[in-house]
Amino acid sequence: MEYDHPEPLASGYHAVRPGDLACVVTALEMREKPAALRRLVPEGDLPVQLVRWDAPAIEKYRMLYRRVGAPWLWWSRLVKDDGELAAIIHDPEVHVFAVIDRARVEVGMLELDFRVPGECEIAFFGLIPGATGKGLGKWLMRKALQMAWREGVGRVWVHTCTLDGPQALPFYVSQGFVPYARAVEVFPDPRLADVLPGDVAPHAALLRA
Numbered sequence: 001m002e003y004d005h006p007e008p009l010a011s012g013y014h015a016v017r018p019g020d021l022a023c024v025v026t027a028l029e030m031r032e033k034p035a036a037l038r039r040l041v042p043e044g045d046l047p048v049q050l051v052r053w054d055a056p057a058i059e060k061y062r063m064l065y066r067r068v069g070a071p072w073l074w075w076s077r078l079v080k081d082d083g084e085l086a087a088i089i090h091d092p093e094v095h096v097f098a099v100i101d102r103a104r105v106e107v108g109m110l111e112l113d114f115r116v117p118g119e120c121e122i123a124f125f126g127l128i129p130g131a132t133g134k135g136l137g138k139w140l141m142r143k144a145l146q147m148a149w150r151e152g153v154g155r156v157w158v159h160t161c162t163l164d165g166p167q168a169l170p171f172y173v174s175q176g177f178v179p180y181a182r183a184v185e186v187f188p189d190p191r192l193a194d195v196l197p198g199d200v201a202p203h204a205a206l207l208r209a
Contacts, residue, residue, distance in 0.1 A: 009184060019209030021073070022186045026169060028177035029157040033149040037142070048107060048136060050143050053096045058082050061089055064098060064106050066196070068126040072164050073201045075190035091115060095147070099127065099140060107131040110144055120148040122158040141175050161185065163204055 016022045053061070062085075065077050077085060089096055093115045099108030108127035114120050122144055127136055148156045158177060160168040173179070190196045191206060198206065 006183065014184075016186060017209070018207045019189055019192055020186055020207075021163070021189045021204060022184060023161040023163045025159055025161040025183050025185050026179050027157060027159045027181040027183075028172050028179045029155055030145075030176055030178070031155055034145065034176045037145055037149065046136075046139065048099050048101050048131070048139075050097050050110065050140070051100050053098055055090045056096055058085055058089075061085070061096065064109050065124070067106070067128050068109050069124070070196050070200045071129060072126075073190060073196065073204060074124070074126075075187075075195050078190065078195050079193075094123075099131070099136070101131075108136070108140060110140060112144065112148055114150075114153070118152060119155045119157065120150075120153050122148065122156065125158065137171060138175075141171075145175075163201065 062078060065074060068074070077088075080088075088094055089111075093113070095112040095114070097110040097112075098106045099110070101107050108131055109124055110122070111124040112120055113123045125140065125144060127140070145156065158172055160172060169179075189204075189206065191198045191200065192208065
């Protein structure tokens with residue numbers, strides 16, 4: 001996502017309709033390749049590997065997207081029909097990866113979007129809950145940045161929001177991203193439309209219309 005320069009909100013409280021959710025979205029960017037990426041870092045005997053999904057099957061993609069993103073109310077790809085979704089994830093400038101464990105189970109995902117010339121968006125980045133807290137996030141981000149900073153790229157960016165885990169924003173900053181924009185996003189709660197189960201993301205109160 002990029003921002004279309006909406007009118008700034010006035011100070012104070014702003015009502016959100018029952019049935020809708022609101023979150024604060026922070027966009028972060030890098031304007032130069034981190035020097036640390038040039039240093040060799042031994043990976044050791046990691047329990048996972050990163051596998052490129054070239055033109056992934058639609059339902060296979062949706063399944064992994066749900067597994068990784070449902071706890072944080074990722075919904076945007078789930079409301080697209082097959083044609084809309086295929087147009088994105090089958091585009092040769094969109095690179096989809098799965099994090100695979102030793103049992104050949106997908107435990108994370110990474111999606112790099114190069115469709116804007118000279119830029120790379122880390123569109124989706126995450127691990128399932130059971131794979132977090134083991135240092136795999138730093139490994140996955142290093143992999144992401146090594147691929148994002150390909151020839152001709154002068155900017156890498158990512159966004160996170162207040163529906164994500166509280167560690168997401170400080171993690172991106174610790175990896176060298178600099179916040180540059182903030183916006184409020186309001187959207188229908190995907191749990192009320194049966195896009196996601198009603199019992200996910202208990203940190204976001206469910207307010208029925």
